[in-house]
Amino acid sequence: MYEPKTKILNTLILLALSGALNTASANSQNMSSFYSESTLLAVIILSAVLLLISGLLWGIKNNLKAMHAKDNPEDASPSIMERIKAKTSHWNPTIATLAIAGILIVVLGAFGYKYGMDEVGVQQGYSPDQPINFSHKIHAGQYNIDCKYCHSTVEKSKSASIPALNTCMNCHKYVQAREKYNDNISPEIQKIYDAIGWDGEAMEYKEDYEVKPIKWVRIHNLPDLAYFNHSQHVVVGNLECQTCHGPIEEMDKVYQFSTLQMGWCIDCHRERGIDAENNDYYEEVHKNMVIDGKDYITVAQNGGLECGKCHY
């Protein structure tokens, strides 16, 4: 007779776990998109009123009970602890423990998900040390070099691409920042020379030098399951680099500015318009586009929220 009990137990636990998962997913970040804030407010007020009423009723009931007990002492009920003991004494300890553990998992899990798990894998603010202490503040900020000078494929490709050493050498053949280092070559610039085999003193490339590409630490890590294309956003969407990458021209050391979560992508797609006027592609395709309520077509209206636009 032991097996069926085990089976029931297993099933119950599975049910509880799946319940926990369901609760968790229902509590997820998409809540705000399904309910407007006013609905939420109404629910809170309603709950408060209901709580107040039940509290009042409970108080009334207790008062009545106390009055009744004063008149009939023999009817006095046992204390709360005694009542709990009487009820739990015949419980199966295993089931009770598991049930309580299950409830705890569900409740804590839901809280954990809402306030902790949501952030798992999000690397906002990630700012690792790089093999060369390259400063965007100096290059993009102080010297105002166009981002596209180094990230030259950003208008052509999905990848903005980290510049190759020969791009650095376009300037750093001559720019050696000796004024800051007692007439020595800056140690950071020297790292470029070491990698590509440039003799900073003789001002020439070393012969038969085996070039060593720089192994940068990747800061923006989008999972492989999401397809992102820089050229789409920069050329077609006319976005500034700073929209996603933040005040890059002020960063001495680059950090991840945005969350790179899907919700972050989606929010932008909901708001941002398509420049249909100035792109002949849209002209033909969107002749019949219905614009509801807005004076521009958002990315979302053009299918920018469809799964298959980024996940394939």
Place this chain on the structure above:
Amino acid sequence: MKSSNQYWKGIDELEQTPEFVESEGREFYEGLPLDKVFSNDDSFRANRRDFLKFFGFSVGAVALAACNKTPVKYAMPYAIHPDNVTPGVPLHYASSSISDYEGFPMLVKVREGRPIKFEPNKEAEFYGGGLDGLAHASILSLYDTNRTPGAQKKIETAYDSIEWAEADEAIMKGLSSAASSGKQIAVVSRSSTSLLLKSAVEKLNEKYGNVVHVNYEPVSYSGILHANEQSFGKKAIPAYHFGKADVIVSFGADFLGTWISPVRFSADWGKNRVPKNGKMSKHIQFESLMSLSGANADVRVPMTASSTGAHLVTLYNELLQLAGSSMVSGPKKELAGQAIKHAAEDLWKARGKSLVVSGSNDVNDQIIVNAINTLLGNYGTTIDMNNHFNGYSGDDSSFKKFTSDVNSGRVGAAIFVDANPSYSHKSFGSLLSKIPLTVSNALIMDETARSCTYLTPDLHALESWDIKEPYVGSYVFNQPTIGPVFQGRQIAESLMVWSGQSNSASGDKTYTYELTKSIFDSKIGGDFNKAIERGFLMSTASASPVSLGVSPADAASKIGARKTSETNLVLYQKVGVRDGYFANTPWAHEMPDPVTKVCWDNYLSISKPDADKAGLKDGDVAKVTANGVTLDSIPVLIQPGQARGTYGIALGYGRMLPESVQNDLKDLGQNVYPMVDHSGNTCNYVISEGVSVEKVEGAYELARTQSHHTIEGRNIVREASLDAYNEDPYVTNHHKHNLVSLWEEHDYSKGHHWAMAIDLNSCTGCSACIVSCSIENNVPIVGRTEIRRRREMHWIRIDRYYSFEVPQAATVHIDKIMGDAEVSEGDYLTEEKKINNYTEDTSDALYDNVKVVHQPMLCQHCDHAPCETVCPVLATTHSGEGLNQMTYNRCIGTKYCANNCPYKVRRFNWFRFNENKKFDYHFSNDLGKMVINPDVTVRSRGVMEKCSFCVQRIQSAKLQAKREDRKMESDEFTTACAQTCPSKAIVFGDLNDPKSEISKLYNNERSYHVIEELDTKPSIVYMTKIRNKKEKSNNHVAHH
């Protein structure tokens, strides 16, 4: 509802075997072992303590894993950026197909310096603008970890790596001593059209003298070569133009599958297969096995292979009679239903616009073929002898002379260039030891290389420069698309080094480039860079009629004197594997054979009546003896349509691969090259003497996709005769269903609306689309065992259906209620005429005359998709452009969608193929991973996947148009399947673009949706198959 017995996929379906019936309706063959878990079986019983242990462990493990730091990822840019490379943007280089040795233009798609896919060169219209499955699959030979890493020397039985300089010195010494002792130096190559190799061999001859160049072809066309030499004085295969022919008669030549240049022929053939102004070509096939060409013929009549000659003479005489000339004396042998007489009448009516070909390798047979084509006036129209083909020049008689030279010790040195006679010639392997110096350029250790004294591995074709001349005056160029992956050296350069022309032992990277350029300048001339960029040069002189310089009567009498036999073994090539040269390309083996639907193995195919007689059934094993060679056990496969008395086994199997190969490719199938008959002047692949087949103990389950994903008797194939179509173009598509929909219609009025049309008329079933799709979409190779479990991953499959055709007018017993009924020749057997109660005799005759329909089946991208409504997590959704999207990262693997898909096109990913060492194909090793398409997610286990209409290509084409600020033409890109289709059966495009081809085809009178009565509103239309056949219109669409 079952509509009728009209179409069936296999004998098990036809006979409704219990196993078939059980598995038919199941999307997943093996259920979960739930009954076992809930049984009292101790081994499956869930124990409370065990449960708690696992529970605790999982919670702990998850908690610990969650504490882990996110792994640090690195990004390594180029040190020095190559000018033309943009990371993330593919480059296309024109080159030449690896598997078409004679030279066949194609494009190589390169990402960040890695070739990742081959695509047809659409500019090369002459070649058809397609690419076959093997050509696609052969890309893996570049990323093969088993490639010989560098020069090696044989010391006793093992090989040791040596420096190239050392190898060069030793080989030159060996060559000199061979030359000084007056012996031959032989360069044994596959029949090459390479100008580089030719000039290198010339240089070698200049230096050593007495150098012979032996062209060796494992499956030879010597019969045609010799016949043409005798008939027209040109020892070459002509250029055939199937597209110009109104009547095509083939005697066992599988020109759509394996014969000479099947991709070009399929494209050409396809041009004239779609009815235009009430006309299309008529294709008559007489053959013994069921080949791809036979499966696509309008009329197919089984023929005993060894009497091909007699049938040819009969046809010749029929034609002579029609021409009013006197007949030649020779055998007369008609086929069932006076098929040859009818064929002669058709041919005669289409004189000058007809074509007769034969797959026979016999000189006299081919002389008769030449005589027939001359009589019909086909030279200069459908056959071009002036711009003849240069490939397959391998001549059996010259190889025979070479082997006798070796045997008598007259050969002092042999250099093997892509030739592997130890494998494909039964007696050559043992002769190798008689040659003092043997050198092989093989990329992987093959059977011949195993006994060579030096290995000087060639560069892969994708790493090499070359000029090939497939047709007279037409050139195809090869350019490197990747730097050498291993320490190889191109064979032309090696030969130049050995002839003292170059001393670039250190590897001068520009040597072969300079060589190619100088040959181009001296032999061809013009703009070299432009030629390389385009990939080919065409110059076609006008074709002219030729006169026959040989007496057909002689040939006919020789054919008459020949012995024929009713029991024959036909050694043939399979479409995916061909002659077996690319043995280590798993994609080619995973592709189901277009006719038998078997993956991975070879087998003995046998006709149903013969099998019944011998007591054999599918899955049995048999012992086969032929030509003195015995195979102890080979799996048996019953092939409907195969001629009685004919057995078939495919060549190209049983390769001995390097020891490091430990997957399903190891010991794959059995080698039947030793059975080839070398007794005559030309090799004979039809063995008629000493053929015996007997059943032996044992069983072998072939990995066969035939009955997977059956459509459960629903009427999804539509076909009609040309006459019926001309009478009424909507012939099969009249019935319209009254459908009520629960769903809202999608609004496609804005933007794009992607759709596809598949023409069953031009689809040959060649399966190139399967391989192309797999490579484009990172579809894993699952191997033999998983296919047996019905877990193949192909996103597109080709369903092959058989149907019976009544061979002659007869009275058949239908059933108790309907009694006997008259059926006439050419009738289909439909619902009312079930075959169940046929008498034995009639049923045998039925099996001779099956008709075949191929139907590519892929995700239909339904507007009312049944899969979308059942997904509990919204992982599969509909896009505004008509795509049914699959979001892998949302999918939790409930498989509800697959169970609810009426087309059975969703595939569940059972394993992490890219990490799992049990699937030791390219996907799980670092070198093989190079071929992965970076634009498509590599799916993990536990998710459902399916055709995406190549959404990555759609997105990239749209983006390009947006970036370039212009309108998008829907025909500027296409899906991987449509792109590669040799016969242009698949058309993809935007329905909202009125100029697109798809918008014209979508509402064509032949177009229909599969299972449209379910109101799934698919985005794919199929177009009714029209057969050019005389028959009355009896095509009613049976439905519920």
